[in-house]
Amino acid sequence: MGNGFELLLADDDQDDCLFFEEALHELSVSAGLTTVNNGEALLKLLSENNRKLPNALFLDLNMPRKNGADCLVEIRQCNNLKELPIIIYSTSYNPEIANMLFEQGANYYIRKPKTFSNLKKVILRAIELVKGEHNRPPTKDLFLIQP
Amino acid sequence: MGKETTYNFLSGGGEMGKLTRSKDWSKTSLGTPDTWSQSLRTTLGIILNSKFPMFLWWGPELLCFYNDAYRPSLGNEGKHPSILGMKAEEAWSEIWHIIKPLIDQVLEGGQSTWSEDQLIPIYRNGEIQDVYWTFSYSPVHNEQGKIAGVLVTCTETTQKVNSLKSLKDSNQRFWQNITQSPIAMCIFRGPNYEVEIANDLMLSLWGKSEKEVLKKPIFEGLPEAKGQGLEKLLDQVYTTGEKFTAIERPVDLPRNGKMQTIFINFVYDALRESDGSISGIVAIASDVTDQVLARKTIEESEKRFRTLADNMHQLVWMADAKGWIYWYNQRWYDYTGSTFEEMQGWGWQKVHHPDHVDRVTQKIQHSWDTGEIWEDTFPLRAKNGDYNWFLSRALPIRDEKGNITHWLGSNTDITSQKIAEEQIQSFAYELEKKVELRTKELRESNNSLKKSEMRNHLMVDEIQDYAIIYLDSEGNIENWNKGAEKIKGYHEKEIIGKHFSVFYIQTDKENNVPQKLLTLAKEKGKAAQENWRVRKDGSLFWASVVITAIKDGNNSIIGYSKITRDLTEKKAADDKLKASAKQLKLKNQELKKMNKELQSFAYVSSHDLQEPLRKIQTFASRIADKEKEVLSERGLDYLNRMQNAANRMQILIDDLLQYSRTTTAEHKFELTSFNKIVEETQQTFKEELEQKGAKFNLGEDVNLEIIRFQFRQLLSNLISNAIKFAKKDTSLVVDIKTKTGIGNSFGIDSLSPKKQYCNITFSDNGVGFDPQHNEKVFEIFHRLHGKSEYNGTGIGLAIVKKIVSNHNGIIMAEGVLDQGVTFNIYIPINRPKPKAR
Incomplete structure (x- = not known):
């Protein structure tokens, strides 16, 4: 790991981890990636x-042992982690659940795209937003990052 | 004694000067004065002429010299004058052990000494006396600069020390006085009123132990006393020095862990120092709670007595032992219209009738003299001048020794009683006459009663559908109709006189039901029951029974009527109905449960299906991107078809999820502008609508209480349908209009007639459909078109319908083939009230 831009991915799905890694590789953004497989x-x-x-942390919701929503709450309770950018990274998208996660302090929401090219787009967009210090969308409408 | 020699340095000096001059010094180690060194001479000159007590030890042998001022300290019959010129060790042998170290300290070149109020007992006035001194030993140097002597300047402080001591003693006595005082005492010291001393009585008054309060500011040790105005009193005494005295002041203090109001007499007095300044306060207190409470109790009971007496109907009065009346109740004044000044003592005679007053006075005087209870009847004049008759009594009240202390008397108005007595006589006569008349009337009515009874019996007898039975007051059967015979199976002859409990089943008899029903009828007038009864042959029938109490003119029970109906058949029908209703309910519950399970299944399965599907899609996209070159054309085609199939499945799953979400999600109704939500939804289809050159016509806006996200979904499904089924060669026009009104103004039966509804009309100019499909379009998975023609899952309109019904509304579709579709939605303007249960 370099001393450059570091990403953390929490996802139990090995395929999704692979996609993420490949997408990051193909994007050729200089960012390190660490992966954990449960909450x-x-x-x-x-x-x-x-x-x-x-x-930045990419956080899957549906994980064994401790799910993403619970992790989000616990992370935001730690004083030194209050500012950590958290991008929800989930297969499903339910507007009500998304609203709740926004209230609980998630920065952005990515619905795992169906095509690889879209996956690259949303990951790049997320990295740009975090790097540009647009850590928090001004309104709920911009919470969801779309390809 | 040697002869007096004259030396200049020894001139003057009073008695000691004289003695020093006349002493024969040749016998001493100093030799005659003419040989004395200059320093000794000078020093002696100073000493002898000084009015301050001084003493000198000189030379190696420390010979003693002293002046007149010193002389009294040696007393009479002591060392004076023998120690003049004597060696120190001999002269002061009794205290040599005390002074030797001090002298040595000086001789060895040390510092001068200083001792204050030191006890140095010396021999004087024929005895060893305790003498206190304040003194200093200082070195005297000779011409060579060596220390040749020790000069003592001193003053006797015995008197000062003794007076200080006696002051201390008296202080101690003062403290002792406080401690042993039979009254609660304490001293508050300083402006914070620190408790310097408090005796046991004071401590128990405070309800505190010594440890809790001693050496602490009083309001710190006794915080309970704070805020009761005592601070101000203490401050006042402390600053002005004026004594403060309180009588029966209530103070809340702790007693057994609770606060209690204690009444205290107390004095705060300033404690002054010798210079007159105030340094504290002495407090003396005594707890007078018991006395105060006792007095209050007396006052209360006195007050109660007066209130009682004033409100009594009788005239009440009190007299002293000699019969002097000193108090009347209010009734007396109200009745006589007099005042206390007129009535006191023997003034009551003024309202007595002149014909009776002498007799009454004589009789009451007899009671005053003998102490016998007084009782008399006489007229008293009311304020309007009328006389009423009173029955009067007076009782002597005695002290413990049996002496009469006063009399308590009462007068009761018996005028009406007297009149009544006179009237009774004439009443009796009238009554007799009336009874006679009534008896006659009764005899006549009895005859007519018999007639009506007969009519009644005839009617009752003929009734066959009801068993009508008369019971006596005990429940025995007196009368029996044909209906009873038919229902119960007994013949009249076998049942008359039996108790009606024979109709009851065994358990009812054991539980005393028959008697309970009779009691109920007796109390309430009527008792009704539906239950099983027994026929003569032992078979059971379901009976509806009403028992009614029959009363005579004096309202006492003379018997009961009992009407019984056989409801066995009705009961069977009822039971059957109930059973099927119950079954229906169970079925319903089962259905609801299944429905719920189905919904959650739809949700869970579609949710979980998404995951692998997305993988298929992504991997397919990877192959399409990366492995394109190695695939054959056919392979690419297959891949393409696979992706299409996966995409359709994706849409299907999304729709299914939507559908189940509209069922399971929480419903939050919010007041919403309809046109605004249409515009919002429209925005999400911006590109597609522009492609079709679509035009939206919106009607009048209306505010609706709706579930926003569901309504957005509804509009989005309708709009996407309109886009999907738009004609290819015509630009799309969508009209969305609203109209409000009460239910029956729309001519639709299923709307609540009085409720306010909004009718939303959504129509397009698309391909439409045959009106025969008007109903079917809302069915789930129902599609009117082939997949390749118009893709779709057939769920969209099912969701729309579901959302409308979530809003307690209805939706109707009217299709016209090749012309378009109109959807009519009717939803209540205000949110549906939550149902009961």
């Missing part, structure tokens, strides 16, 4: 001392 591992990693925090 507990995610929280453990974030609570490690002396560890540089990632620049």
Whole structure:
């Protein structure tokens, strides 16, 4: 891992992790990627001392042991993690659940796209937003990142 | 004694000067004064002429010199004058151990000494006396600069020390006085009123232990006393020095863990220092709660007595032992119209009738003299001048020793009683006459009663559908009609005189039901029951029974009527109906449960299906992107078809999810502008609508209480349908109009006639459909067109219908082939009230 831009992906689905990795590779953005496969591992990693925090967290909702929504709440309760950009990264999109996650402090929402080219688009868009310090969309309407 | 020699340095100096001069010094180690060194001479000159007590030890042997001022300290019959010129060790042998170290300190070149109020007992006035001194030893140097002597300047402080001591003693006595005082006492010291001392009585008054309050500001040790005005009183005494005295002041203090109001007499007095300044407060207090409460109780009971007496109908009065009346109740004044000044003592005679007053006075005087209870009847004049008759009594009230302390008397108005007595006589006569008349009347009515009874019996007898039975007051059967015979199976002859409980089943008899029903009828007038009864042959029938109490003119029970109907057949029908209703209910519940399960199945399955489908799509897109070159044309075609199929499945799953969500999601109704929500939805189809050159005509806006996201979904489905089924060669025109009115103004039976509805009309100019499909279009998965013609899942309009029904509304479609479709939606303007249950 370099000292550059670091991404953290929390997703139990191996295929999705692979897609994400490949998309990042093909985008040729210089960003490091760490992957964890469940909520507990995610929280453990974030609570490690002396560890540089990632620049952004892509958080799947449907994970074993501890789901993404619960992780979001716990992360936002930690003082040093309040500013960590969190992009929800889920297969499904239910507007009511999305609203709730926005209220609970998620920064953006990505619905896992059906095509690889769209996947690349949304990941790039998310990275640009985080890098541009548009950490928080001004309104709920812009919460969902669309290809 | 040697002869007096004259030396200049020894001139003057009073008695000691004289003694020093006349002493024969040749016998001492100093030798005669003419050989004395200059420093000794100078020092002696100073000493002898000083009015301050001084003493000198000189030379190696420390010979003693002293002046007149010092002389009294040696007393009479002591060391004076023998120690003049004596060696220190001999002269002060009794205290040598005390002074030797001090002298040595000075001789060895140390500092001068200073001792204050030191006890140095010396021999004087024929005894060893305790003498206190304040003194200093200082070195005297000779011509060579060596220390040759020790000068003592001193003053006796015995008197000062003693007076200080006695002051301390008296202080201690003062403290002791406080501690042992039979009254609660304490001293508050300083402006914070620190408790310096408080005796046990004061501590128990405070309800505190010594540890809790001692050496603490009083309001810190006794915070309970705060805020009761005591701070101000203490401040006042402390600043002005004026004594403060309180009588029966209520103060809330802790008692057994609770606050209680204590009444206290107390004095705060300033404690002054010798310079007159105030340094504290002495408080003396005594708890007078018991006395105050006792007095209050007396006052209360006194007040109660007066209130009672004033409100009594009788005239009440009190007299002293000699019969002097000192109090009347209010009734007395109200009745006589007099005042206390007129009535007190023997003034009551003024309202007595002149014909009776002497007799009454004589009789009451007898009671005053003997202490016998007084009782008399006499007229008293009312304020309007009329005389009413009173029955009067007076009782002596005695103290513990049996002496009469006063009399309590009462007068009761018995005028009406007297009149009544006179009237009774004439009443009796009248009554007798009336009874006679009534008896005659009764005899006549009895005859007519018999006639009507007969009529009644005749009617009752003939009734066959009801068993009509008369019971006596005990429940025995007196009368029996044909209906009873038919229903119960007994013949009149076998049942008359039996108790009606024979009709009851065993358990009812055991539970005393027959008697309970009679009691109920007796109390309420009527008792009704539906239950099983027994026929003569032992068979059961379902009976509806009404028992009615029959009363005579004096309202006492003389018997009961009992009407019984056989409802066995009706009961059977009812039971059957109930059973099927119950079954229906169960079925309904089952259906509801299944429906719910189905919905959650739809939700869960479609949700979970998304995941693998998306993978198929993404992998397919990867192959299409990356592996294009290695695939044959046919392979590419297959891949293409696979992707199409996957995309259709995607849409199907999304629609299914939507559909189940409209069922399961929470319903939040919000007041919403209809046109605004149309415009919002329209925006999401912006590109497609522009492509079709679509035109939207909106009608008048209306505010509706709706579930917003569902309504957006509804509009979005209708709009996407309109786009999908638009004619290819004509630009799309959509009219969305609203109209409001009460239900029956629309001519549709299923609307609540009085409720306010909004009718939303959504019409397009698309391909339309045959009106025979008007109903079917809303069925789930119902599609009118082939997949390749118009793709779609057949769920969109089902969702629309579902949403409308979520809003308690109805939707109708009117299709015209090749001309378009009109949807009419009717929804209540205000949110449906939550149903009961």
